[in-house]
Amino acid sequence: MSTHIKSTVEELVRPFLDENGFELVDIEYVKEGGNWFLRVYVDKEGGIDIDDCGRISEYLSARLDEKDPIEAAYFLEVSSPGAERPLKKAQDFHKAVGDYVFLTTYEPVDGLKEFEGTLASFDEETVVVEIGKKKHSIPYTKVASARLAIQF
DSSP states (O other), X not given: OHHHHHHHHHHHHHHHHHHTTOEEEEEEEEEETTEEEXXXXXXXXXXXXXXXXXXXXXXXXXXXXXXXXXXXXXXXXXXXXXXXXXXXXXXXXXXHXXXXXXXXXXXXXXXXXXXXXXXXXXXXXXXXXXXXXXXXXXXXXXXXXXXXXXXX
């Protein structure tokens, strides 16, 4: 059900986002406590602000009211993915080459399941993370999660 809702929401919001230069980063439909949340994460070149989130929220809320694809009561949240933006699609990895990242794997690679360093390269099959002077080649299929990270 969650996958159907996410694809329906994407179908409803995508034209507005494309027309206005926004990038859809992720959609979540999750239950937390006793409440359902529909979260839409959006970005654009130079970042988004509260006014952008408000415009997107108003547009999407109206489309959701028309189509009514979600039976349960829920809270709609539209926001930036933040400084530690998730890397979900191959396109996200390509854009993040040269950036500092944190990623986890389904199984150990080079004896590790967590990698934090610079994303040195990505070729759709292999993610290369440089930690210090050592480069770790991680099969893309073994990446469980990845995000940009703040380097301290």
